[in-house]
Amino acid sequence: MSVGDGWLGLRNGQATSLSRLPLSPFAEWRSALLAAVGEGMRIAALFAVPVAPGGAADTHEVIAVLASEEEGLLHVGRGLLAGRTYAALTPACPQAHLFERELAEQAGLTPEGHPWLKPVRFPPAGAAGGAAAQIGVTDFYRVGGEEVHEVAVGPVHAGVIEPGHFRFQCHGERVFHLEISLGYQHRGVERALAGGPDKRTLHYVETLAGDTTIGHAWAYVQAVEALAGAKIPARAQVLRGVALELERLANHTGDLGALAGDVGFLPTASYCGRLRGDWLNLTALLCGNRFGRGLLRPGGVGFDLDPARADRLVPALDAALADVTGAVSLLWETPSVQARFEDTGTVGAAAAAEVGLVGPAARASGLVRDVRHHFPTGIYRFAQVPVITADTGDVFARAQVRWLEIERSAEFVRAQVRALPAGALRAPLGPAAPDALVVSLVEGWRGEICHVAVTDGAGRFRAYKVVDPSFHNWTGLALSLRGQQISDFPLCNKSFNLSYCGFDL
Amino acid sequence: MLRVLLARLAQGHRTIGFPDAPPALPDRLRGAPALDPTRCPDGCRACVEACPTGAIALDAGAGTAGSGLALDLGRCLFCPDCVEACPEGAIKYTPEYRLATRAREDLIVHGTLERLAGALDAKMRGLFGRSLKLRQVSAGGCNACEADVNVLNTVVFDLGRFGIQFVASPRHADGLLITGPVTANMRLALIKTWEAVPPPKLVIAVGACAISGGPYVDHPEAANGAGSVLPVDLFIPGCPPHPVTILDGLLRLLGRIEGDRRDQG
Numbered sequence: 001m002s003v004g005d006g007w008l009g010l011r012n013g014q015a016t017s018l019s020r021l022p023l024s025p026f027a028e029w030r031s032a033l034l035a036a037v038g039e040g041m042r043i044a045a046l047f048a049v050p051v052a053p054g055g056a057a058d059t060h061e062v063i064a065v066l067a068s069e070e071e072g073l074l075h076v077g078r079g080l081l082a083g084r085t086y087a088a089l090t091p092a093c094p095q096a097h098l099f100e101r102e103l104a105e106q107a108g109l110t111p112e113g114h115p116w117l118k119p120v121r122f123p124p125a126g127a128a129g130g131a132a133a134q135i136g137v138t139d140f141y142r143v144g145g146e147e148v149h150e151v152a153v154g155p156v157h158a159g160v161i162e163p164g165h166f167r168f169q170c171h172g173e174r175v176f177h178l179e180i181s182l183g184y185q186h187r188g189v190e191r192a193l194a195g196g197p198d199k200r201t202l203h204y205v206e207t208l209a210g211d212t213t214i215g216h217a218w219a220y221v222q223a224v225e226a227l228a229g230a231k232i233p234a235r236a237q238v239l240r241g242v243a244l245e246l247e248r249l250a251n252h253t254g255d256l257g258a259l260a261g262d263v264g265f266l267p268t269a270s271y272c273g274r275l276r277g278d279w280l281n282l283t284a285l286l287c288g289n290r291f292g293r294g295l296l297r298p299g300g301v302g303f304d305l306d307p308a309r310a311d312r313l314v315p316a317l318d319a320a321l322a323d324v325t326g327a328v329s330l331l332w333e334t335p336s337v338q339a340r341f342e343d344t345g346t347v348g349a350a351a352a353a354e355v356g357l358v359g360p361a362a363r364a365s366g367l368v369r370d371v372r373h374h375f376p377t378g379i380y381r382f383a384q385v386p387v388i389t390a391d392t393g394d395v396f397a398r399a400q401v402r403w404l405e406i407e408r409s410a411e412f413v414r415a416q417v418r419a420l421p422a423g424a425l426r427a428p429l430g431p432a433a434p435d436a437l438v439v440s441l442v443e444g445w446r447g448e449i450c451h452v453a454v455t456d457g458a459g460r461f462r463a464y465k466v467v468d469p470s471f472h473n474w475t476g477l478a479l480s481l482r483g484q485q486i487s488d489f490p491l492c493n494k495s496f497n498l499s500y501c502g503f504d505l
Numbered sequence: 506m507l508r509v510l511l512a513r514l515a516q517g518h519r520t521i522g523f524p525d526a527p528p529a530l531p532d533r534l535r536g537a538p539a540l541d542p543t544r545c546p547d548g549c550r551a552c553v554e555a556c557p558t559g560a561i562a563l564d565a566g567a568g569t570a571g572s573g574l575a576l577d578l579g580r581c582l583f584c585p586d587c588v589e590a591c592p593e594g595a596i597k598y599t600p601e602y603r604l605a606t607r608a609r610e611d612l613i614v615h616g617t618l619e620r621l622a623g624a625l626d627a628k629m630r631g632l633f634g635r636s637l638k639l640r641q642v643s644a645g646g647c648n649a650c651e652a653d654v655n656v657l658n659t660v661v662f663d664l665g666r667f668g669i670q671f672v673a674s675p676r677h678a679d680g681l682l683i684t685g686p687v688t689a690n691m692r693l694a695l696i697k698t699w700e701a702v703p704p705p706k707l708v709i710a711v712g713a714c715a716i717s718g719g720p721y722v723d724h725p726e727a728a729n730g731a732g733s734v735l736p737v738d739l740f741i742p743g744c745p746p747h748p749v750t751i752l753d754g755l756l757r758l759l760g761r762i763e764g765d766r767r768d769q770g
Contacts, residue, residue: 114716122690123726124640124689124690124725124726135689135690135693155691155694156642156675156694156698157640158673158674159655159671159673160641160643160651160654160658160671161643161651162643162646162648162651162654162750163642163643163644163691163694166579182702183690184644184645184688184690184691184694185643185646185685185688185690185691186645186688186726187645187686187688187721187724187726187727188689188721188724188725188726188727191726192721192724199555199556199557199586200557200720202557203557203558203582203584203720204720206648207647207649207714207719207720207744209647209648210646210647210649210650210651210652210745211647211648211649211652213649264711267509267512267513270659270660271512271516273656273658273659273660274516274519274660274661276656276658277656277659277661277748281531284533284534284535285533287533288531288533288534288535288598289534289535289583289654290653290745290747291649291745293583293744294535294584294585295582302585302589303533323515323516326512326516327512327516329508329512330508330509330512333508334509374670439522495530499648500643500648501645501647501648503645503731
């Protein structure tokens with residue numbers, strides 16, 4: 001598998017000087033991208049930056065990161081686009097569809113022939129980006145006919161949950177189509193990250209998606225550490241792994257409880273609600289904050305796990321795992337739960353690959369994708385975590401993948417805490433390399449987190465691109481509703497449990 | 506069925522004793538910061554410059570007892586940046602979890618937090634004291650505040666035992682609990698939700714974003730918190746606040762916990 005001369009293969013977290021990164025004629029870049037995706041690579045990031053100061057006016061570098069699981073490489077290519085229009089990639093490459101909508105909204109580039117060119121985040125007037133659009137006002141797809149009705153939900157939902165708008169086209173109870181329109185949480189994070197790093201940068205990334213504080217913070221610190229050429233102490237690397245897996249344990253446990261709640265099976269819902277907090281408390285044991293705020297610092301970690309603390313962590317982990325095992329076993333032993341999980345919200349492997357799903361949702365559809373396995377950095381280069389997959393692509397598969405990942409993550413944390421290498425927690429961090437690029441991937445609990453930093457001549461961020469796993473996976477949720485009962489929406493939704501603010505940025 | 510009952514037995518009783526018993530909190534919890542301006546070296550502005558949200562102000566009185574250093578808990582992310590930056594240890598976090606106030610200005614501390622949230626007046630307590638229904642609105646929250654509000658519904662905190670409940674419809678609510686800085690894209694939805702709540706009604710702002718904009722302060726894409734859109738009755742600072750901090754604030758508002766920290770020891 002290769003993309004050709006115009007592309008540069010990088011490892012995860014490997015910085016490169018921009019001078020090594022070819023700048024191809026746009027048409028060449030475009031056809032290479034389409035060919036590579038056709039061969040099985042997938043788009044991890046796609047964004048545009050205006051050409052460096054002094055370059056031609058109204059000219060952009062369109063940068064793509066293609067992930068190749070087979071090679072463990074990230075192929076980066078940039079095409080030079082003069083003017084503001086180009087032939088859309090989406091008709092031949094559906095996984096580009098949201099990226100191209102984002103290009104239109106953020107950079108004002110129009111992908112001609114895009115079948116679904118609508119706003120992504122509706123940036124308000126006064127903020128950077130394209131023309132201001134009124135939130136939620138767009139040409140929603142409609143199915144015609146007297147017996148078809150439309151159901152609109154949100155932005156404010158019934159539960160304690162973030163806002164978003166869902167528009168269903170239904171025939172009776174059956175859903176023909178679900179359209180998801182977001183942007184309500186848009187805080188202008190990417191705009192604010194450009195020009196950094198500065199004293200707010202770490203706090204932006206910690207709150208990109210607050211339930212993924214460790215995942216996003218790791219992607220960020222890994223990027224700046226690569227740009228500075230820093231070598232991170234082993235002890236810090238291990239503690240980062242422990243924190244990332246604790247984050248996965250908490251969220252997977254919470255999700256299994258919520259899935260139980262959505263089918264009215266209250267025992268597991270109740271127990272997992274409590275147990276999710278027990279995992280969060282282990283993160284707080286480490287750093288004082290249940291979400292891991294302040295733990296990851298550029299150059300290492302801010303808190304140590306001293307032996308006394310490790311001696312408290314391991315029994316607490318064993319107790320929590322025993323209780324989660326008991327609570328989750330009930331799900332598999334209860335036929336009424338299984339009947340609701342099985343064959344609900346199915347996304348087949350072909351569709352999952354076509355739209356570029358990541359994380360547990362992709363693995364539940366049989367796709368073998370896990371950053372920890374294919375693009376390992378830090379401790380994952382030494383302690384391999386098996387990739388868990390299922391093949392039915394339904395709610396059951398997404399639940400089962402989570403449960404099996406809970407077992408593996410707990411095992412990982414237990415082993416790593418018992419074998420913490422000695423040494424420093426932090427290494428000094430020099431300035432970031434100027435005119436450089438780095439791609440930083442982390443397997444968060446929802447899936448692949450991708451940060452791409454491009455620096456200017458002074459080592460500041462010329463662009464900082466964030467791709468939360470939800471960006472890939474919201475389309476998967478829409479697909480899972482096809483032909484389903486509308487009453488299964490909460491269940492399908494929870495089986496993906498995607499981030500609104502991580503998407504809206 | 507037998508397995509469900511056995512599991513129930515194994516899971517045990519898990520509701521915490523708070524507020525009758527002190528809560529179990531992580532020993533590294535970054536609760537209320539304590540300031541000691543007497544330690545400030547002349548002309549040092551390290552903490553002010555390190556703070557990501559401009560929560561710390563320093564005036565000419567620094568270096569003398571009782572004045573000079575002021576920290577706005579409404580802006581504070583309870584991050585380690587100022588503590589790491591201070592050469593003299595003039596700022597440190599304490600395990601104090603009680604942080605809620607009724608007035609925005611009460612969140613600006615010079616030494617320690619002076620005035621915790623007081624209860625609603627007699628009429629409002631008569632209405633809401635034993636039954637408070639809240640509609641939660643996330644308006645740009647990152648899902649950390651939301652998650653630690655939601656956790657109050659678990660058996661651990663069992664919010665229902667205090668008569669407090671989150672409801673789906675604003676028409677069934679006595680007030681809003683708002684998280685997030687109030688993004689421009691949520692402003693209208695938030696105002697509509699507030700208008701749908703029948704009066705008299707309360708607004709509770711949870712977390713640095715909802716109080717001041719948090720890390721997003723002065724972004725054109727968001728307001729600087731719920732207070733810039735609606736009148737706020739209770740401020741619960743943190744990033745996110747610990748669930749016990751949120752519960753403490755709610756119970757103080759209803760007069761279920763009384764007295765300031767001196768009375769409580």
